[in-house]
Amino acid sequence: MAATDDVIFFLDVDNTLLDNDRLIADLMQHLAQEFGADQRDSYKTILEQLRTELGYVDYLGAMQRFRLANMHDTKTLLMSAFLLDYPFADLIYPGVLDAVAHLRQWGRTVILSDGDAIFQPRKIQRSGLWQVVDGRVLIYVHKEQMLDDAARLYPARHYVMVDDKLSILSAMKNIWGPHLTTVFPHQGHYALDPENIAAYPAADVTVEHFSDILRQDFSALAR
Structure with missing residues (x-):
């Protein structure tokens, strides 16, 4: 060297x-409130599938896949805002x-x-x-x-x-x-x-x- x-x-x-664990906990709580526990669990499943495929955690990619399965729900268009606008300095x-x-x-x-x-x-x-x-x-x-x-x-x-x-x-x-x-x-x-x-x-x-x-x-x- x-x-x-x-x-x-x-x-x-x-x-x-x-504290990334806190970020994930906040995200899951937000999804449960907005979409319900079943849809939150669906997102978690997609997230883990992408982790296996890509080798890293792709939160936004998982949101895109989640939206494709829930195109009828216009609230999915606001999902990314929670992450992109999160107060990361607090973590x-x-x-x-x-x-x-x-x-x-x-x-x-x-x-x-x-x-x-x-x-x-x-x-x-x-x-x-x-x-x-x-x-x-x-x-x-x-x-x-x-x-x-x-x-x-x-x-x-x-x-x-x-x-x-x-x-x-x-x-x-x-x-x-x-x-x-x-x-x-x-x-x-x-x-x-x-x-x-x-x-x-x-x-x-x-x-x-x-x-x-x-x-x-x-x-x-x-x-």
Whole structure:
């Protein structure tokens, strides 16, 4: 790896920087109120089908498929507005902004996320996280398969990846080995699932919340 920065901090978004579980809960409550529990469950089924097909959660794509099955209901035309206009800044976990600022003393911070090309960028922009990392945002379908591209765009001697999914951290560690320090915030439904935790090796660093990074010292990683 050609070194430019000493350290780059890659930060996941969903359930790492912001509470995506809360967003999903709010969306499901909204659908139940507007369309009823059966239609809400129908949307959830479509969402999971798309996740399997695409490899990421496509909320807007699922809404399009849901609408095709409910063309007679004009309320479906307003479904996307709930997501596109959602107050994403309210989802940012307490202490996240201070913790990101804390990391900057050792290296640049870069958002590295999975997702689609429309809703995920909008979520990051509307939440304010895009500005927090000065526009350094990478969004892939499977980020653990795009590490060469991430390193080309942000070459560094050492990387730190903060993610709520041990599967992602493990896959990246297998590729980058000692060039990567993994940080696992124990928050969100993936991180709290005992089966997920048991299925993968422990991260290099585990914290209860992203804000606990404020108590971490990464100076040993700097040159």
